[in-house]
Amino acid sequence: IxxxxxxxxxxxxxxxxxxYATFNLGASVYWLVPTAPPWWPAAAEAGGLEGGAAVRRMMVEYGEDFWKDGWGSLYSVFGGNPLAAMPSLHFATSLMAALLLAEVGPIPGGLGFAYAATLGFAxxxxxxxxxVDLLAGAALTVAVRRWGPAAGGMIDRFGRAVAALEARAHQDG
Structure with a gap:
C-alpha cells in the first residue's frame, strides 16, 4: 500500500x-465466530489429531532461537490471539495488496503475489x-473486491442517515 x-x-x-474493508470484515468474523489457530489446542494440552503429533508452534521456537533473551518481552507484546484464526487476515490483506499492486503493473503484482504465497506457506x-483459514481469507478478499464498490454507496447513505439522526437528537436535546 x-x-x-x-x-x-x-x-x-x-x-x-x-x-481496510478486508481487515474490518475479517475482524468482525473473529467476534462472531471465534476459531482457534492450530497451535492453540496443542498449547492447551488438547493434543494433536487422533493418533498424530501435536502441532508445534514453530514461530515461538524460531523466535526464541533468533531473539534469545529479547524474545520474552517481544512475544508478550506480539503474542498470538487464540480466538482469531478464520479468516486469516495476514493472508487476506497480503492478497488484497497483491491484487492492488497487479493493477499497476506485472512487476509490482508479481512481487505482491510472491509475498502472499510465501506468507501463506509460512x-x-x-x-x-x-x-482453510487462508482459503477463507482469499474468499473474503475476492468478496470485498467484487461487492465492495457496490456496497460503498449503501454504506455512505447509511452514514449520512446516522449523522442526520445524530444532528436531530442534538437539536431536540
Whole structure:
C-alpha cells in the first residue's frame, strides 16, 4: 500500500479502503465466530489429531532461537490471539495488496503475489493457520473486491442517515 501512496497516489484512497474493508470484515468474523489457530489446542494440552503429533508452534521456537533473551518481552507484546484464526487476515490483506499492486503493473503484482504465497506457506508451516483459514481469507478478499464498490454507496447513505439522526437528537436535546 505504501508503494501505491508513493508511486501511484491517485490509487491510494481506493487501495486503503479496500484493505481496510478486508481487515474490518475479517475482524468482525473473529467476534462472531471465534476459531482457534492450530497451535492453540496443542498449547492447551488438547493434543494433536487422533493418533498424530501435536502441532508445534514453530514461530515461538524460531523466535526464541533468533531473539534469545529479547524474545520474552517481544512475544508478550506480539503474542498470538487464540480466538482469531478464520479468516486469516495476514493472508487476506497480503492478497488484497497483491491484487492492488497487479493493477499497476506485472512487476509490482508479481512481487505482491510472491509475498502472499510465501506468507501463506509460512502461516501454515509455522502453525499459525490451517489451510482453510487462508482459503477463507482469499474468499473474503475476492468478496470485498467484487461487492465492495457496490456496497460503498449503501454504506455512505447509511452514514449520512446516522449523522442526520445524530444532528436531530442534538437539536431536540
Amino acid at each position: 505504501a508503494y501505491l501512496l508513493v508511486r501511484h497516489p491517485e490509487r491510494f484512497p481506493r487501495a486503503a479502503v479496500m484493505t 502461516l501454515v508451516y509455522l502453525g499459525e493457520h490451517y489451510v
